Amino acid sequence: MKRSKRKLNVLKLIIFIFCILFLIIIFKLLLGIKKNSTSHEMINVVNKNITEANELLSKYKMDINTTYKYDSDYDKDTVISQSIDVGKIVNDGDKLDLVVSLGKIDKEKLKKDGINELGKVPIMMYHGIEDKLDSDTKYTGGNVDKDGYNRTVESFRKDLEFYYNKGYRMVKLSDYINGKIDVEYGYSPIVITFDDGKENNIRVTGLDSDGNIIIDKNSAVGVLEEFKKKYPDYNVTAIFFVNQGLFSQPEYNEKILKWLIDNNYEVGNHTKNHDNFSKIDSNKTQEVVGYMYSYLDSIIGDKYSKIVALPFGSPYNKGHANYKFILNGTYDGKEYQTEAALRVGWEPEVSPFNKEFDKTFLKRCRAYDNNGKDFDIAYVFKNLEKNRYISDGDKEKIVIKKSDNTKINDVYTNVITYEE
Numbered sequence: 001m002k003r004s005k006r007k008l009n010v011l012k013l014i015i016f017i018f019c020i021l022f023l024i025i026i027f028k029l030l031l032g033i034k035k036n037s038t039s040h041e042m043i044n045v046v047n048k049n050i051t052e053a054n055e056l057l058s059k060y061k062m063d064i065n066t067t068y069k070y071d072s073d074y075d076k077d078t079v080i081s082q083s084i085d086v087g088k089i090v091n092d093g094d095k096l097d098l099v100v101s102l103g104k105i106d107k108e109k110l111k112k113d114g115i116n117e118l119g120k121v122p123i124m125m126y127h128g129i130e131d132k133l134d135s136d137t138k139y140t141g142g143n144v145d146k147d148g149y150n151r152t153v154e155s156f157r158k159d160l161e162f163y164y165n166k167g168y169r170m171v172k173l174s175d176y177i178n179g180k181i182d183v184e185y186g187y188s189p190i191v192i193t194f195d196d197g198k199e200n201n202i203r204v205t206g207l208d209s210d211g212n213i214i215i216d217k218n219s220a221v222g223v224l225e226e227f228k229k230k231y232p233d234y235n236v237t238a239i240f241f242v243n244q245g246l247f248s249q250p251e252y253n254e255k256i257l258k259w260l261i262d263n264n265y266e267v268g269n270h271t272k273n274h275d276n277f278s279k280i281d282s283n284k285t286q287e288v289v290g291y292m293y294s295y296l297d298s299i300i301g302d303k304y305s306k307i308v309a310l311p312f313g314s315p316y317n318k319g320h321a322n323y324k325f326i327l328n329g330t331y332d333g334k335e336y337q338t339e340a341a342l343r344v345g346w347e348p349e350v351s352p353f354n355k356e357f358d359k360t361f362l363k364r365c366r367a368y369d370n371n372g373k374d375f376d377i378a379y380v381f382k383n384l385e386k387n388r389y390i391s392d393g394d395k396e397k398i399v400i401k402k403s404d405n406t407k408i409n410d411v412y413t414n415v416i417t418y419e420e
Ligand SMILES: [Zn+2]
Pocket: 195, 196, 270, 274, 310, 311, 312
């Protein structure tokens, strides 16, 4: 009897200990769930300064898109509106649009800061980015060939730092040609382009355990991604003009195209076989343009850009008999329309708001080094100081000098002028 009672007590003790352990586990689990919780109630940030608003919202891990506009009722940098109502449940990664005031229009300040949305925009033309040091080549400043069409990865990094430090911020080519220039107050747009679909534009070294491509850090996209992390305000983007060989990595080509589109890059048309439009007839012109559009369509649907980079920059004038077929034509029973075409140029283009802007015949700047001569990078950016596009930070309004009033395209009505 005594012995069985002791046994019962031991059993009770064991059950008690188990209960305690069970409660501790439950408690820890609950605590853990609370800690990892991704749901919050939306707070009010309207009327707050944008810096304070961002601080308050930092724990929410939302995808915040901030746009600026002039508003005389709100002080500069004050949040005017938020797209999610107060009290609504929000989760990590939810999109939140904030509109922030630029204050009331201060023409003296616009003049002082040289805001000029009729200024020029550089469209930089690159080809290959080779995994080499500048000292590995016998040419100037990281040029890998005599004409600097191919550059070292070291010089490409320097170029990107240079553009950033000069106050240039990247915009998509398709946004530029449509007059959608979303660049902060006081900064200037720049467009980056690559021709020929070189393997070193985006070299894939393998796939990770989830099947995602692993990109060589010393290929062009590897470097661009490095800058994306380094400077979140750089809006890193570029457009790649490809031929039917795409990026010469048959096993990864499809994944590469999809990755580019998903990661803020663009893909455009450089003809089927890098064809010279001055040496073929109109039927062949439609074949080499139309084929590339159909091919891109078969991989990424309509996500490609309807923009052609003219191989060899040819033809040199729009009067050429084939030109209209570059812009419009039929291939394999399907019609295509080209929205814009790029030449091999030598100087920055005019603002998209300029009435002389012609997106079907755009000039580019060759991104190379020639000791500040012959329209190299240093030459182009030095000249830009005389007349560069400088944004007012408001996408809707176009701020120009009064003396430029006759240059603006009449379709734009939201124009603010200031006296010099
Ligand atoms: Zn080319």
